[in-house]
Amino acid sequence: MEKVPVISAKNVNKRYGGVHALVDAQIDCYEGEIHALVGENGAGKSTLIKVLCGATIPDSGSVFLRGKEIKLSSPIDAVRHKIASVFQELSLLPELSVFENVFLGSEPRTKFGLLNLKEMERRTRVIMKELEFDIPVRTLVKDLPLAQQQLVEIAKALSKDPDIIILDEATSALGSKEVDLLFKLMRRLTKEENKTVILISHKMNELEVIADRATIFRDARYITSFQWGEMTNAEIIDRIAGRKIDTIFPEKRETISREIALEIEGLNYQNKLKNINLKVRKGEIFGLAGLSGHGQAELLDVIYGARSIERGHLLIKGKKVRIKNPRNGLKAGIALTPADRKNDGLLLTRTCSENIALTTLSRRSRMGIIHFKEEEKDVDKIIQLLQIKLSGSNQIAGTLSGGNQQKLVIGKAILTNADILLLSDPTRGIDVGTKYEIYQLIRKLAEDGKTVLLYSTENKELLGLCDRIAVFKQGKVVTVLEDKEMTENEILKAALGMAEEVTA
Amino acid sequence: MKEKLQYLWSKNREGIFGYAIMVVVVYLYISSQKNFFSAYGIKSTFDQFLTLLFAALAQTIVILTGGINLSVGALIGLTNTLTAFAMVPIATAIGNDTLGMVVTLLLVLLVGAVAGWVNGMIIVKGRFQPIIVTLATSFIFMGIGMYLLSAPGGEVVKGFSKLLTGTLPFAKIPKSVLWLLFSIIIVWIPLRRSRLGQSIYAVGGNEHAAYVSGINVEKTKIFTYTLAGIFCAIAGILLTAQTGVGDPTGSEGFTMNSVAAVVLGGTALSGGRGSFIGTIAGVITYSLILGLLIFWSVPSFYQDMIKGFILIAALAINALQKIQVKRKERTMSI
Numbered sequence: 001m002e003k004v005p006v007i008s009a010k011n012v013n014k015r016y017g018g019v020h021a022l023v024d025a026q027i028d029c030y031e032g033e034i035h036a037l038v039g040e041n042g043a044g045k046s047t048l049i050k051v052l053c054g055a056t057i058p059d060s061g062s063v064f065l066r067g068k069e070i071k072l073s074s075p076i077d078a079v080r081h082k083i084a085s086v087f088q089e090l091s092l093l094p095e096l097s098v099f100e101n102v103f104l105g106s107e108p109r110t111k112f113g114l115l116n117l118k119e120m121e122r123r124t125r126v127i128m129k130e131l132e133f134d135i136p137v138r139t140l141v142k143d144l145p146l147a148q149q150q151l152v153e154i155a156k157a158l159s160k161d162p163d164i165i166i167l168d169e170a171t172s173a174l175g176s177k178e179v180d181l182l183f184k185l186m187r188r189l190t191k192e193e194n195k196t197v198i199l200i201s202h203k204m205n206e207l208e209v210i211a212d213r214a215t216i217f218r219d220a221r222y223i224t225s226f227q228w229g230e231m232t233n234a235e236i237i238d239r240i241a242g243r244k245i246d247t248i249f250p251e252k253r254e255t256i257s258r259e260i261a262l263e264i265e266g267l268n269y270q271n272k273l274k275n276i277n278l279k280v281r282k283g284e285i286f287g288l289a290g291l292s293g294h295g296q297a298e299l300l301d302v303i304y305g306a307r308s309i310e311r312g313h314l315l316i317k318g319k320k321v322r323i324k325n326p327r328n329g330l331k332a333g334i335a336l337t338p339a340d341r342k343n344d345g346l347l348l349t350r351t352c353s354e355n356i357a358l359t360t361l362s363r364r365s366r367m368g369i370i371h372f373k374e375e376e377k378d379v380d381k382i383i384q385l386l387q388i389k390l391s392g393s394n395q396i397a398g399t400l401s402g403g404n405q406q407k408l409v410i411g412k413a414i415l416t417n418a419d420i421l422l423l424s425d426p427t428r429g430i431d432v433g434t435k436y437e438i439y440q441l442i443r444k445l446a447e448d449g450k451t452v453l454l455y456s457t458e459n460k461e462l463l464g465l466c467d468r469i470a471v472f473k474q475g476k477v478v479t480v481l482e483d484k485e486m487t488e489n490e491i492l493k494a495a496l497g498m499a500e501e502v503t504a
Numbered sequence: 505m506k507e508k509l510q511y512l513w514s515k516n517r518e519g520i521f522g523y524a525i526m527v528v529v530v531y532l533y534i535s536s537q538k539n540f541f542s543a544y545g546i547k548s549t550f551d552q553f554l555t556l557l558f559a560a561l562a563q564t565i566v567i568l569t570g571g572i573n574l575s576v577g578a579l580i581g582l583t584n585t586l587t588a589f590a591m592v593p594i595a596t597a598i599g600n601d602t603l604g605m606v607v608t609l610l611l612v613l614l615v616g617a618v619a620g621w622v623n624g625m626i627i628v629k630g631r632f633q634p635i636i637v638t639l640a641t642s643f644i645f646m647g648i649g650m651y652l653l654s655a656p657g658g659e660v661v662k663g664f665s666k667l668l669t670g671t672l673p674f675a676k677i678p679k680s681v682l683w684l685l686f687s688i689i690i691v692w693i694p695l696r697r698s699r700l701g702q703s704i705y706a707v708g709g710n711e712h713a714a715y716v717s718g719i720n721v722e723k724t725k726i727f728t729y730t731l732a733g734i735f736c737a738i739a740g741i742l743l744t745a746q747t748g749v750g751d752p753t754g755s756e757g758f759t760m761n762s763v764a765a766v767v768l769g770g771t772a773l774s775g776g777r778g779s780f781i782g783t784i785a786g787v788i789t790y791s792l793i794l795g796l797l798i799f800w801s802v803p804s805f806y807q808d809m810i811k812g813f814i815l816i817a818a819l820a821i822n823a824l825q826k827i828q829v830k831r832k833e834r835t836m837s838i
Contacts, residue, residue, distance in 0.1 A: 095776050115698065
């Protein structure tokens with residue numbers, strides 16, 4: 001007898017304006033399995049998941065729960081069918097406490113109909129203890145660090161005692177310790193309690209560890225489902241990208257000019273950066289490595305002028321420059337792509353062309369009047385160069401997929417004609433195919449004589465792309481790795497401050 | 505215990521600036537008005553801010569959802585007019601003053617609720633901006649009021665004013681203090697601790713998050729505007745009790761004054777942050793400043809200016825708090 005899937009979707013179609021988000025999509029998930037959804041950004045995974053939890057209503061198609069068709073017209077319906085979801089964008093309310101957030105929308109009440117705060121608090125403590133999350137339940141969510149906020153989000157979903165748990169890039173803000181905790185939890189839920197987990201992640205190494213089955217999406221369409229292990233990673237990536245990617249990283253250059261483009265001398269910032277001395281050459285891709293939060297992102301901010309230097313100075317092409325704010329930075333030929341593209345990188349409610357042209361407003365306006373013709377030409381050039389997928393340059397930035405949004409942010413930086421590009425985690429939350437395109441682009445920019453400082457949370461990325469790598473620990477540069485020294489081992493050794501025994 | 509205090513503090517810290525100013529203003533007021541503690545002094549002082557208190561309550565809950573209500577003043581004017589217009593005819597028709605009064609008040613509350621509900625329905629179903637919708641309905645409400653009474657007038661039954669204003673017969677406690685306690689204990693605290701209250705904060709804090717959490721965003725908004733309408737009606741009734749007449753256009757000032765009191769009380773105009781507890785400080789401060797300026801015989805054209813400066817100062821403090829929070833968030837996310 002064939003097993004009936006606990007949840008499945010068939011012939012799901014969804015269009016946003018002229019863009020197809022899903023075309024005849026389908027999925028089958030069984031009890032007790034961890035089911036990964038993989039595909040490029042914009043492949044339709046997130047839309048499908050939103051359909052499954054009632055946040056998006058499809059144009060056509062049906063969802064089945066244990067073989068019976070169900071109607072999901074709002075998130076309330078999904079909760080009633082014991083489907084809970086955790087999204088990439090946090091859905092917590094920063095002004096409410098942890099326990100109020102956990103029970104938001106399903107608060108227990110006293111016999112007078114008022115919120116039973118005591119009960120909410122008690123039950124939240126129980127849940128946190130069960131999940132082994134060490135989080136103070138009375139604290140307001142805005143006072144918690146990001147990783148803990150994400151755990152609260154997960155606790156909130158699990159508090160509804162769901163049979164089906166949907167996680168959309170739920171690990172993106174977590175540290176490795178929290179990820180281990182979450183994986184342990186997911187295994188317990190599926191293997192011992194026979195629940196189902198549906199998971200979107202771009203981290204292949206995580207999926208290797210955790211996924212039982214997977215479904216691949218490409219260009220809004222279902223491609224295939226398979227038991228994890230049936231396919232090699234290379235095969236999976238081929239299916240995701242729809243083309244063969246031999247080596248994901250572009251070839252490095254043999255020689256780099258001797259010319260120093262950027263010199264950092266004795267730089268200090270609060271207690272986050274301590275006496276940084278670095279020389280970066282023209283045409284070089286210079287990596288910043290280390291565990292996250294050890295000063296890499298701050299260094300990029302300081303160079304750009306988003307934070308001001310406390311001691312020390314910067315030399316560009318041998319000349320001392322004073323950079324106090326981003327305007328100074330842009331003038332000195334420096335551009336930054338911020339890590340938090342949704343908050344710092346883009347005006348999500350404005351069009352793509354407006355976004356791209358934003359950093360160069362002063363250059364393209366005469367006496368305060370913007371020259372739109374000129375702007376249009378430049379914008380088209382960038383869209384072509386980066387192969388941004390959109391219905392037109394007037395599409396609203398917020399409606400693009402994550403990968404295309406990131407391209408837009410990079411496009412903004414390129415358009416400034418800056419000689420020094422500071423890239424902060426440019427491939428965070430982006431699919432393999434688009435990553436590949438971005439790597440090519442970064443390499444090409446370096447070949448054209450730009451100087452690139454790249455901070456990434458993925459060591460593989462730094463190793464594959466960079467010419468040299470500085471490793472940070474507690475605000476200091478521990479070492480600068482070159483050529484043959486550039487291995488994952490060496491980075492970890494330096495970042496953890498350990499001697500030879502590291503074997504990871 | 506310590507944890508509990510910390511929790512209460514973190515929930516109400518926005519209002520602290522409002523209370524700091526209030527203490528200063530109250531001190532100045534008492535020290536400059538020697539007859540403050542006489543029965544008359546207390547009565548008139550408290551009655552002054554009672555109408556604004558309920559107007560500001562209506563404004564607070566709407567602003568907490570991330571909206572704004574520009575029809576507060578007009579609706580107070582309408583309900584004030586309706587009370588003065590209808591009370592005596594209804595009482596005469598029934599033949600009993602007390603019963604007529606009760607019927608009238610229920611009718612007025614109903615009208616307030618319907619008017620608020622209309623605001624909410626247009627905003628939610630039409631997906632329009634609250635600022636425009638309530639501006640439009642404010643003209644409509646005022647128009648209806650002027651249809652009822654083309655000039656200030658009307659009358660109330662005997663004993664109506666005495667019932668709602670003045671001081672309690674057996675003590676020198678002003679009845680307005682009871683109204684204040686009513687607004688906190690009977691209205692605000694249960695509201696804050698109800699699912700509706702929680703939903704109001706959720707919708708204002710992050711509408712999408714609220715929706716995904718299974719909160720009925722539309723219903724919450726409609727309820728909020730309806731409640732605001734009822735609070736405006738209470739304000740209108742209290743105003744009638746104080747003045748004894750109806751004036752369809754005389755209450756316009758309450759709209760902006762209520763927004764000012766809410767802001768002074770630390771509630772964020774972006775929604776989701778703040779509380780009526782803070783608003784109370786804003787209301788008291790705002791009303792007393794007016795009395796103080798009159799007492800110091802400050803020329804009237806300075807009076808509005810000074811109110812404006814205080815408002816800007818409040819906004820600045822509010823903004824400073826926000827920037828601090830942002831900085832903290834930023835350092836944490838890196």
